[in-house]
Amino acid sequence: MEKLREALRERGSRLTPQRLAIYEHLRDTKSHPSAETIYGELKARYPSLSLNTVYQTLQVLDEIGLAQKLPVESREARYDGNATGHAHLICLECERIWDIDGEALPAVSEIDRQAEKKGFKVVRNQVQVYGVCPDCQAKGR
Amino acid sequence: MEKLREALRERGSRLTPQRLAIYEHLRDTKSHPSAETIYGELKARYPSLSLNTVYQTLQVLDEIGLAQKLPVESREARYDGNATGHAHLICLECERIWDIDGEALPAVSEIDRQAEKKGFKVVRNQVQVYGVCPDCQAKGR
DNA sequence: TATCTAATTAGTTGTTATTCCTATTACTGC
DNA sequence: GCAGTAATAGGAATAACAACTAATTAGATA
Structure with missing residues (x-):
């Protein structure tokens, strides 16, 4: 978590509960989920979460090197918490x-x-x- | 061209001028173009060509192993005539x-x-x- | 080469992952 | 706590691609 906060700060970005949740979820799963899947899995715990936020957060995590976007053959991109x-x-x-x-x-x-x-x-x-x-x-x- | 004809026949498909043009274009370029780019480049010579045909043909070529779809990070897929x-x-x-x-x-x-x-x-x-x-x-x- | 038949074309419409827009909300530094 | 600013939610927009359809065309057969 401090790693995330630090990386975000360097970029001039803020640590929000949504970002933390998505980061931890990605880090703790081995399933390489899609944005939609992450959204579905976190929605129960964070009912106000929007899919848009998931997309934005994944992009931020990718930029700061804490996640990796995998452009695979199926239509949806998949994400990996191991960058x-x-x-x-x-x-x-x-x-x-x-x-x-x-x-x-x-x-x-x-x-x-x-x-x-x-x-x-x-x-x-x-x-x-x-x-x-x-x-x-x-x-x- | 005979290679293409043969592969198409095996699949029960026919050799059309459009398919031949797309196949040769892909084979002769090193640029790994997108469907849209191929469409634009062949449109001058084949004014009646439709983008849909380009998509279908690329899929057929991919299936018979004479082209390869590259799912890259940018939105558009790119195609390679070397499979x-x-x-x-x-x-x-x-x-x-x-x-x-x-x-x-x-x-x-x-x-x-x-x-x-x-x-x-x-x-x-x-x-x-x-x-x-x-x-x-x-x-x- | 004329015919029969299934495949193809081109145009239109549909689908869906992703992005854009914007009013509202909520971090962070002071 | 307050001000300043970035992030969020949610709906609308975008765009690559796929599905559908009517009309055309190619290929096999004789």
Whole structure:
């Protein structure tokens, strides 16, 4: 929470209950929710919350590096409370998303390095692997 | 062109002048255009072309593996006539997109391998590196 | 090459994620 | 606590894209 307050202050922004709630929700879930989903999940506790605020807050969190917007193939963007560079595994059937960390990280860094070799100043990367998760495979296509 | 004809036939679809034009345009450009851009660029030669046809054709090309839809951060999807697995370099300022091939490919494959180790059946991947291109870096800031 | 039939086109309309607008509310620094 | 200013809520607007439809056209067959 102090991390959030500090990052917001640096940007000249205020810490509001809505922002805190969205930040904590994102931080505590592994589900990479969409804006709409976050809205739905927080609405019970914060009845006055508006979807617009969710969008704005997610954008702010993305800007200050405390969240990451994932532009995936489905229409809705999904959000990740872990903004460090890592890859995502996306199930084409159930649309769930998982992080791939550990051994995949060096490969992600290697791609950045190739980009830099071409004279690019790298800001961030997005690595998505689309496929079918074990659950959906078991469910028999 | 025969490749396109063949792939369309297999799907039970026909080769039309519009489809051919869109296919060739995509194949011959390195610019990863949006549907709207393709429409604008072909409109002069095919005045009767409709934007809807462009969308439909791009979807067909994507399905038969002769093009690739890139869900990028900007609102419009961009299309690539090279549907083989490779990474993209995207300039956050001018929005141009380049392919990264060659040495980055093993790293992309390595990430797929990690996904498979988790029990995923990998279908395709998307690797995007966002940053600032040399031109835009030179242009100051 | 004429015919039959299913696919395609182009135009219109629909859908929906996201953004814009603005009056009201509520943080923050004093 | 008060003033100043940023954030919120909520409704309306936007825009990319998808669905629908009537008319056209291409492809296979003979």
